Amino acid sequence: MKIALRVNSQDVEAEVEPRLLLVHFLRERLRLTGTHIGCDTSQCGACTVHLDGRAVKSCSLLAVQADGCAITTIEGLAADGVLHPLQAAFHEHHALQCGFCTPGMVMAAHELLGRTPMPDEAQIRAALEGNRCRCTGYQNIVDAIRAACERAGGCT
Amino acid sequence: MKHAAPEGGIGARLPRLEDPRLLVGGGCFVDDLQVPGMLHLDILRSPHAHARIGAIDASAARALPGVAAVYTGAELAQFLRALPSAGGLQGFSAPEHHALAIERVRFVGEGVAAVLASDRYLARDACEAIRVDYEPLPAVTDPEAALAVCAPVLHEALHGNRAFELRIGNDTAEALAGAERVVRGRFVNQRIVPNTMETRGALAHFEPWQERLTVWLSTQAPHLMRRELARLLDFPEHRLRVVAPDVGGAFGAKNNPYAEELLAAALSLRHRVPVKWIEERQEHMLATSHARAQTVEVSAGVRADGTLCALHYRLVADMGAYYHAITHVGPMMTAALMTGAYRIAHAATDIVAVFTNTTPTDPYRGFGRAEAAYFVERTMDLVARELGLDPLELRRRNLIGRGEFPFATPTGHVHESGDFGLCLERALARLDYEGARREQARLRTVGRYLGIGLATHVWRAGFPSVPGGKGYVVSGWERSTVSLDPSGTARAVIGTSPHGQGIVTTTAQIVAEALGIRPQDVRVIHGDTDALAHGNGTMGSRSLVVGGSATWLAARQLREQATRLAAHLLRLPADRLVLRDGGFADREDPAKRITLAAVAAHAQAGPRDLPAGMASSLEATALFEQPNFVTCFGTHVCVVEVEPQTGEVRILRYIAVDDAGRAVNPTVVEGQLHGGLAQGIGQALLEEAVYDTAGQPLAASFLEYATPRAGDLPRFEVELTETPSSVNPLGARGIGEAGTVGAPPAVVNAVLDALAPLGVRHLDMPLTPQKVWRAIREARA
Ligand code: FES
Numbered sequence: 001m002k003i004a005l006r007v008n009s010q011d012v013e014a015e016v017e018p019r020l021l022l023v024h025f026l027r028e029r030l031r032l033t034g035t036h037i038g039c040d041t042s043q044c045g046a047c048t049v050h051l052d053g054r055a056v057k058s059c060s061l062l063a064v065q066a067d068g069c070a071i072t073t074i075e076g077l078a079a080d081g082v083l084h085p086l087q088a089a090f091h092e093h094h095a096l097q098c099g100f101c102t103p104g105m106v107m108a109a110h111e112l113l114g115r116t117p118m119p120d121e122a123q124i125r126a127a128l129e130g131n132r133c134r135c136t137g138y139q140n141i142v143d144a145i146r147a148a149c150e151r152a153g154g155c156t
Numbered sequence: 157m158k159h160a161a162p163e164g165g166i167g168a169r170l171p172r173l174e175d176p177r178l179l180v181g182g183g184c185f186v187d188d189l190q191v192p193g194m195l196h197l198d199i200l201r202s203p204h205a206h207a208r209i210g211a212i213d214a215s216a217a218r219a220l221p222g223v224a225a226v227y228t229g230a231e232l233a234q235f236l237r238a239l240p241s242a243g244g245l246q247g248f249s250a251p252e253h254h255a256l257a258i259e260r261v262r263f264v265g266e267g268v269a270a271v272l273a274s275d276r277y278l279a280r281d282a283c284e285a286i287r288v289d290y291e292p293l294p295a296v297t298d299p300e301a302a303l304a305v306c307a308p309v310l311h312e313a314l315h316g317n318r319a320f321e322l323r324i325g326n327d328t329a330e331a332l333a334g335a336e337r338v339v340r341g342r343f344v345n346q347r348i349v350p351n352t353m354e355t356r357g358a359l360a361h362f363e364p365w366q367e368r369l370t371v372w373l374s375t376q377a378p379h380l381m382r383r384e385l386a387r388l389l390d391f392p393e394h395r396l397r398v399v400a401p402d403v404g405g406a407f408g409a410k411n412n413p414y415a416e417e418l419l420a421a422a423l424s425l426r427h428r429v430p431v432k433w434i435e436e437r438q439e440h441m442l443a444t445s446h447a448r449a450q451t452v453e454v455s456a457g458v459r460a461d462g463t464l465c466a467l468h469y470r471l472v473a474d475m476g477a478y479y480h481a482i483t484h485v486g487p488m489m490t491a492a493l494m495t496g497a498y499r500i501a502h503a504a505t506d507i508v509a510v511f512t513n514t515t516p517t518d519p520y521r522g523f524g525r526a527e528a529a530y531f532v533e534r535t536m537d538l539v540a541r542e543l544g545l546d547p548l549e550l551r552r553r554n555l556i557g558r559g560e561f562p563f564a565t566p567t568g569h570v571h572e573s574g575d576f577g578l579c580l581e582r583a584l585a586r587l588d589y590e591g592a593r594r595e596q597a598r599l600r601t602v603g604r605y606l607g608i609g610l611a612t613h614v615w616r617a618g619f620p621s622v623p624g625g626k627g628y629v630v631s632g633w634e635r636s637t638v639s640l641d642p643s644g645t646a647r648a649v650i651g652t653s654p655h656g657q658g659i660v661t662t663t664a665q666i667v668a669e670a671l672g673i674r675p676q677d678v679r680v681i682h683g684d685t686d687a688l689a690h691g692n693g694t695m696g697s698r699s700l701v702v703g704g705s706a707t708w709l710a711a712r713q714l715r716e717q718a719t720r721l722a723a724h725l726l727r728l729p730a731d732r733l734v735l736r737d738g739g740f741a742d743r744e745d746p747a748k749r750i751t752l753a754a755v756a757a758h759a760q761a762g763p764r765d766l767p768a769g770m771a772s773s774l775e776a777t778a779l780f781e782q783p784n785f786v787t788c789f790g791t792h793v794c795v796v797e798v799e800p801q802t803g804e805v806r807i808l809r810y811i812a813v814d815d816a817g818r819a820v821n822p823t824v825v826e827g828q829l830h831g832g833l834a835q836g837i838g839q840a841l842l843e844e845a846v847y848d849t850a851g852q853p854l855a856a857s858f859l860e861y862a863t864p865r866a867g868d869l870p871r872f873e874v875e876l877t878e879t880p881s882s883v884n885p886l887g888a889r890g891i892g893e894a895g896t897v898g899a900p901p902a903v904v905n906a907v908l909d910a911l912a913p914l915g916v917r918h919l920d921m922p923l924t925p926q927k928v929w930r931a932i933r934e935a936r937a
Pocket residue numbers: 036037038039040041042043044045046047048057058059060
């Protein structure tokens with residue numbers, strides 16, 4: 001099937017098999033390998049991308065379902081070689097170790113801050129419900145997200 | 157020669173150098189790699205825990221478009237050796253373990269057939285098209301049940317399911333008989349799944365015209381894998397290159413030469429095409445090593461004054477269906493450390509290792525030592541309760557004192573140095589122990605159940621080599637090469653293979669400290685067997701204590717070389733030189749100066765005008781091995797509230813004080829602690845790889861297996877102490893495993909302390925709401 005979509009502000013057209021998962025399309029066809037796969041039951045969030053501004057798990061969508069949509073992946077966040085404030089906060093707060101969950105965490109956190117400009121710690125922890133990390137114990141991730149939104153003038 | 161510490165040297169909280177790439181999606185994990193023409197490998201796995209394999213009909217699968225080949229175990233065995241099965245090397249009889257099962261499957265998830273196809277979807281289609289006739293056999297998953305005379309036998313060539321028996325320790329019978337009191341208990345350290353966020357994976361690329369095989373592996377030990385692959389494939393080791401690209405967590409589970417990685421390499425050689433295999437999460441739950449799975453029956457002999465005089469364990473260790481590379485080592489380490497932080501003159505463990513119809517067990521963060529700490533810390537709480545003593549008081553009476561090192565235990569281990577009381581007192585001060593006890597008493601009067609749990613844990617890191625080891629040997633040394641570029645930047649090539657530990661940053665800090673340059677000017681290269689001829693890898697919390705020490709020694713040697721050359725060029729005695737800001741200067745006349753770059757460029761230019769005996773490049777290689785394990789220790793205090801209506805456990809405070817020996821980067825050290833704590837708390841409260849009696853795994857995906865999420869964990873209060881170790885030049889201690897060692901006993905002791913007024917004596921992990929609720933209900937009934 002033919003699909004047309006925007007990925008990281010670029011128009012993309014492709015011929016795909018109906019059963020191709022969006023995450024495989026992004027990773028293997030577009031070579032946007034920053035979006036990861038950590039499970040097969042939609043439980044880990046490593047594959048989180050933005051679809052029309054909403055955070056979605058790209059392992060639980062088919063590529064054909066993204067037809068006509070705008071997608072942002074982790075590769076689309078930093079502009080002109082400058083880290084997005086969330087990415088910078090993850091760096092400053094040691095919020096990543098192996099880095100495998102990180103793109104999904106950043107994309108999920110990004111949506112949270114868009115939705116809830118002043119989240120408290122409990123809200124941040126709750127919002128990360130769909131994202132698993134096995135390395136960090138989450139504390140530094142929570143701190144990074146708080147720092148990023150404080151810098152943006154939010155957070156209590 | 158003196159030098160001023162550069163910014164970002166040892167002790168600095170430098171943000172990690174490895175981060176930026178990973179933050180923008182620029183990491184490179186195995187599945188991110190593509191080689192033109194590569195085929196995908198998929199494995200058909202057994203749905204039975206125990207069955208005889210009858211006919212395998214792969215004709216339909218072979219006929220599918222895009223399918224290049226299908227192999228069964230019997231077909232493979234014609235050209236592929238069996239997997240390493242380390243037990244056999246220790247004089248224990250070891251079962252044969254093949255990359256794919258032959259004639260019989262012995263656990264759910266064991267590979268039965270392998271498919272090569274042009275993409276991963278087609279490979280899966282082909283797996284589903286293979287028909288296998290199984291004749292199911294009775295299975296046994298409980299290790300105690302597997303020891304019964306009438307139990308189904310896994311390996312008919314061996315004697316029953318007893319893998320091996322071993323006693324470690326001295327005589328305990330007499331001391332127990334003479335004890336005023338003997339406290340008994342039975343503790344289970346349950347089977348868990350490592351669950352790295354990146355599953356395992358491999359990409360093998362054989363280039364026939366170059367006679368070269370490159371294998372990208374999600375591994376923590378590329379050099380060990382090179383050796384094993386060369387041996388198993390009969391492929392010349394010097395033509396084999398193993399690369400660990402970015403690795404998304406390993407935690408001990410990516411040490412083993414597994415079937416699938418071997419298959420990818422073997423089939424790449426055979427078919428002369430690149431072959432990729434990526435494990436799915438549900439496969440990971442079945443096919444990657446499980447961990448822990450130990451049960452002890454404890455007898456602790458106590459004197460009236462509250463000192464322990466004897467400790468005996470009968471330890472049943474579940475090996476799973478086969479041995480992985482070092483499966484058998486776990487219970488031995490548990491035995492070696494069974495006396496924990498305490499002075500107990502008589503101690504012994506009788507190990508009974510057992511085969512069951514389950515996934516093989518192998519290392520996971522804290523291997524053997526987490527079990528030891530859990531058992532002894534639970535024992536201390538049980539003893540305290542039976543004697544009517546405060547668990548803190550009991551620990552104080554038995555703790556090995558600061559002046560008693562080196563301290564030899566009755567189980568053959570020597571604690572090289574330490575200050576166990578230091579961490580304990582710091583943790584108590586932070587909590588206000590007395591105040592917390594008063595609050596607990598007050599809340600009890602209003603029906604609220606607060607619990608305080610202590611763990612004064614001890615473990616060990618950075619294993620030394622075992623002399624004369626045969627077969628699957630993991631050596632204790634590590635190697636680093638540090639060199640100076642003609643432009644004055646430096647590079648360090650290291651034999652450890654970090655995958656989240658921040659070793660790139662700490663290595664750069666160590667080199668920066670030694671050379672007086674910025675860590676940003678140090679490039680750290682690792683994980684590629686073509687970049688460093690020999691190394692051992694990252695495991696057992698050795699990367700800093702052993703690998704970091706090798707780097708430190710190499711960088712110091714390099715500095716000596718550079719200093720000698722600088723002195724020669726400046727026509728000054730070396731002890732007049734100061735190294736700072738990237739150059740050497742005369743202490744008495746700072747205008748006399750030469751940059752590090754100029755020194756390096758001079759050396760590079762050729763063997764003229766060099767001090768006697770100096771080679772024309774500035775490079776040093778050092779090998780380091782600890783003479784003994786480094787002793788690692790800390791105290792964790794956990795405060796919980798148990799909700800009696802629901803059985804829910806809420807962690808109110810979690811204090812961890814661990815000794816880093818020397819924290820090269822305190823932020824990284826704290827991060828290591830955080831991660832370990834999350835895994836340890838996960839084991840205490842959430843995680844378990846459960847099987848039903850027929851051998852079916854009941855937790856085979858993230859739907860049923862609960863690794864902790866952000867909302868499951870408290871905010872950690874972490875503190876570091878620095879008591880220099882005596883066995884490595886940095887004075888560093890291992891920290892990577894501290895969390896998984898200390899957290900399970902601290903949390904479980906806290907919960908049982910909360911339940912004490914109800915008379916609940918012990919509960920086995922994980923302390924799920926249901927288990928706690930049931931215990932409360934039974935206690936009240
Ligand atoms: S890969 Fe999408 S949720 Fe795990």
